[in-house]
Amino acid sequence: MNETLVLKGNIIFTKNTDKFEIYNNAFIVSIDGKVKGIYKELPKEYSNCKIRNYGNKLIIPSFVDLHLHASQFLQCGMGMTKQLLEWLNDYTFDLEKEFQNEEFAKEVYTKFADKLVDSGTLRACIFASSSTKGTEILFEILKKKGIGAYIGKVNMDRNAPNFIIESTEESIKGTEYLIKKYKNEKLVKPIITPRFAPTSTDELLEKLGELTKEYSLPVQSHLSENINEINWVKELFPDSKYYLDVYDKYYLFGHTKTAMAHGIHLSDEELNIIKGKNVILVHCPDSNINVRSGIMPLRKYLNMGIPIGLGSDIAGGHKIALNEAMVRAIQLSKLLSINNPEYKPLTIPEVFYLGTKGGGNFFGKTGSFEEGYLFDALVIEDDKLIADRYSLEDRLERFLYLGDDRNIIARYVEGKEIKQI
């Protein structure tokens, strides 16, 4: 094929958490969807290629959201002062049920996908609902969009309202149906998704572990989000020393790559176990505040070398745009630092890394513009007054703090431009 794409503009990304890599007014070349290189002057072999010249605009890696619930999209920003259980009962469960209705699923998931892509998230790890049919609709919609995603049918066989749980058999059957149908897709793929330990019987977890092994699938779930939840897991699974052991016992914790949302309340022993496994923790700062879970000691985790990504956690979090999660992560780290001076606040390159390459690792080589990385990118336009006056780093920071979908004027996944409808 050798499909070559050449973009020109101000290129910014992170290789690691230390600093931005900045290429002022440079060319980036992508061949067959992968970054070939960044050049101050375009090498001769590309001189016949058409150049997409974005002038003084910014070209950055697109956002990677490692945790959100598509079926909670409509309830974003509602019931935010309720207690968790009341919130689930009044808003979440009834809504989840409706994704058994195909028309409803199609309408809501289309809006969800539009908003996600508008906001610059072009890779995401998504919880759908327990409905197999509804989840299949989400696969089809995101396939059409052309973005990268892992989508999980949500597995639950206890401890939730009857109208959204399934029998263990149904839950596994639906999951395997979707695995078989989508496992060879290039961009939108299945992921094993027990909602969380308390809504799963041992039998369900065991069978999900078998599917994980048989099909070599990734896993996503929730871990240690709040104290009551942790105590409940202890009661339900008295044989497990730690919460994570419940998953680990059944091949659902880092035997294949695993994204665990939250992980706020973890002992050093648990953190050391996590570090030795193929597990990434997903920091969802807005959600952590909204449902009063507490503040993740992110600096400590980074110092320990625990892999971390960012999540909007729609609808515990209320903003789907991942730059909002980056800002809130900084804000929480600042609050934590006031009383814990050993926890230095996060920097802009750090949160940018977490929301691009950090989470992007879960999808392979994406979230950076190093050679060989998938070319997933956004083109950012800001006000001329700002562009003329400030550095590229300042302009990027401003976009993260204030920008919205209106500032994103182009989106690329693996070298293909995503056309908004």
Added chain:
Amino acid sequence: MNETLVLKGNIIFTKNTDKFEIYNNAFIVSIDGKVKGIYKELPKEYSNCKIRNYGNKLIIPSFVDLHLHASQFLQCGMGMTKQLLEWLNDYTFDLEKEFQNEEFAKEVYTKFADKLVDSGTLRACIFASSSTKGTEILFEILKKKGIGAYIGKVNMDRNAPNFIIESTEESIKGTEYLIKKYKNEKLVKPIITPRFAPTSTDELLEKLGELTKEYSLPVQSHLSENINEINWVKELFPDSKYYLDVYDKYYLFGHTKTAMAHGIHLSDEELNIIKGKNVILVHCPDSNINVRSGIMPLRKYLNMGIPIGLGSDIAGGHKIALNEAMVRAIQLSKLLSINNPEYKPLTIPEVFYLGTKGGGNFFGKTGSFEEGYLFDALVIEDDKLIADRYSLEDRLERFLYLGDDRNIIARYVEGKEIKQI
């Protein structure tokens, strides 16, 4: 004149912090810019009036921002991980200087005003810069916009870079010039604005107090934002027992109505003094996090009956839209409640009240739709899927959490629609 305006829609506002007043599908009548009443059926005497029918949309009081710096508008969302002094030196001071340039002031203040009004803030207490000419330009721009504002030329005669401080005489002369020119304006009026105690000599404060008295003007400044600042004030003004005494001594603290930004670190004695004065404290949650000032114990202040308004504090805060300040106020109150169960998190009606009627009191009767209140309003449009499914309260909450200027389809100040250019 008897200019009568009749709007139809879903009317929501707060009389107090307890709950929303909700009128589904009702008429609101404004005569000569003031609310006459809300009616399920339109009284006969208005039957000849043309009705602006907003159908299923929401009609709410517009936002009141009691603290922001217009001259810091460009630097919003930049340098946010710097230390305060470094931030001031690298971003704020240089930028403030440029408002001595009329063309620059016109260009930036026009963008500022557009964004403020777009975002639904139709009353604001604004710090301009120390430039008299620049401040005059801001007066003219906001007059043309047709919104309500107090604008302060910023008074400083020490402890800031030479290129933005003035001599005491110049500072007073420019202030009096603007007072005389604008004191009889209906909507955009002068306010006495010492930047804060440390940048003022006693002589400057004394003369500002005289102007306050002579022209019966309101006052705005900063108070007890962070611990270092408080200690600095103690050093500079060793005779003052409390920070607030510095202002109080010179007729600048609640002798006329006074808006004091922040007030995070206050003793019970200070709070009791404030309570007995004509002073409103302005809570600026994003700013408090961004510059690591700490979390205002807002619940305690509300329990004590201290008047409180909300501020975006551009550019310590990064979002000019006041609904963002409402959300962040709730989020901070939740964080505070985790370790201090006696501080109950804020509710939606509480923050809505603070951002409308609470701050609105500073402008007279505005921020509510009770009879006799100035008719300052926004019309909010949301997604049909949301409008069909959820209650008016849920829809309003969703707008506060997720909405932006695109959801605001009409803006009224004293019964006149503000036309966006």
